[in-house]
Amino acid sequence: MTPCRHLEEIRPVIPSSDGCFDCLRDGRRDWVHLRVCQSCGLVGCCDSSPAHHARRHAAVARHAIVRSYEPGEQWFWCYVEDMAFELPGLAAGPSHFVPPPAPPPRSVWTLFAGGVSSTGVPGGSAGWGGQRPGRP
Numbered sequence: 001m002t003p004c005r006h007l008e009e010i011r012p013v014i015p016s017s018d019g020c021f022d023c024l025r026d027g028r029r030d031w032v033h034l035r036v037c038q039s040c041g042l043v044g045c046c047d048s049s050p051a052h053h054a055r056r057h058a059a060v061a062r063h064a065i066v067r068s069y070e071p072g073e074q075w076f077w078c079y080v081e082d083m084a085f086e087l088p089g090l091a092a093g094p095s096h097f098v099p100p101p102a103p104p105p106r107s108v109w110t111l112f113a114g115g116v117s118s119t120g121v122p123g124g125s126a127g128w129g130g131q132r133p134g135r136p
């Protein structure tokens with residue numbers, strides 16, 4: 001049981017974007033965490049982010065409840081009662097895309113490749129006078 005009186009506002013929404021909708025529109029990406037409005041699916045940034053778009057959207061659109069958009073987090077937040085709660089019976093919510101770890105910088109690769117890149121002569125035709133190099 002939860003004391004939140006806005007549970008009927010929760011519906012299966014499709015997140016509007018992979019990042020904060022308003023931040024992206026303003027050309028910024030400095031949010032900290034993301035929340036999904038459970039009434040319309042708008043993705044907004046949390047209270048730790050500079051722009052507080054999730055809270056602002058809740059106030060302007062009068063949508064009370066958001067859900068965490070972070071991987072592995074399933075909790076809800078009601079902006080009217082300012083409280084978090086979970087609904088254990090509910091399916092896991094979507095989370096935003098997390099990019100895979102970046103490949104190591106190029107210098108590391110050339111370091112690795114240095115010892116094994118001596119086999120680079122293709123075919124051995126031109127310049128060899130038709131004679132292929134024999135096996136060692």
Ligand SMILES: [Zn+2]
Nearest residue numbers: 004005006078
């Ligand atoms: Zn509530």
Ligand SMILES: [Zn+2]
Nearest residue numbers: 020023045053
């Ligand atoms: Zn934002």
Ligand SMILES: [Zn+2]
Nearest residue numbers: 037039040063
């Ligand atoms: Zn909304």
